[in-house]
Amino acid sequence: MNVKQTTPRVKNRQVVKPIIYGSYAQPLIQKSPQGHTHEWIVFVRGADGENISHYVKKVVFKLHESFEVPTRAIESDPFEVRESGWGEFEIAIKIHFADPAERSVTLYHGLQLYSKDDTQLVGRMPIRAEKYDEIIFNEPT
Ligand SMILES: O=C(Nc1ccc(C(=O)N2CC(c3nccs3)C2)s1)[C@@H]1CCCN1
Numbered sequence: 001m002n003v004k005q006t007t008p009r010v011k012n013r014q015v016v017k018p019i020i021y022g023s024y025a026q027p028l029i030q031k032s033p034q035g036h037t038h039e040w041i042v043f044v045r046g047a048d049g050e051n052i053s054h055y056v057k058k059v060v061f062k063l064h065e066s067f068e069v070p071t072r073a074i075e076s077d078p079f080e081v082r083e084s085g086w087g088e089f090e091i092a093i094k095i096h097f098a099d100p101a102e103r104s105v106t107l108y109h110g111l112q113l114y115s116k117d118d119t120q121l122v123g124r125m126p127i128r129a130e131k132y133d134e135i136i137f138n139e140p141t
Pocket residue numbers: 034064066067068084085086087088089
């Protein structure tokens with residue numbers, strides 16, 4: 001009996017990429033001449049340390065417009081911006097993908113320089129403000 005063998009079509013399947021984004025901040029030992037009180041870093045990274053540059057082409061961090069160069073495009077791992085300042089504000093984080101067919105994704109992060117609860121932090125303990133999220137790609141059939 002002649003049975004036609006067909007290649008099994010892969011249905012639309014999802015590829016889920018876990019990421020962590022956020023900021024770490026630490027008080028400066030002394031206020032800078034510009035009045036900066038903290039140093040901080042804002043970042044996007046793969047959860048469990050995965051190298052996201054396999055599927056991320058660049059990450060654009062949009063800082064407050066009072067920064068000298070408020071728009072920072074980072075085109076290779078580590079996708080982070082290291083800065084200093086005196087206050088907390090929202091940072092837009094736009095992730096552009098290596099696959100030109102994939103639309104970019106924008107996340108928003110409130111830079112945190114101070115502890116949210118009333119624990120009086122001893123010394124220069126860093127303030128970690130991190131969020132877990134997932135980038136979901138729909139694989140074509
Ligand atoms: O703080 C806040 N907004 C901030 C915007 C920019 C900040 C900052 O840290 N910097 C600008 C950059 C400069 N350095 C020298 C010249 S411009 C260092 S803070 C708000 C105000 C109320 C609550 N939070």
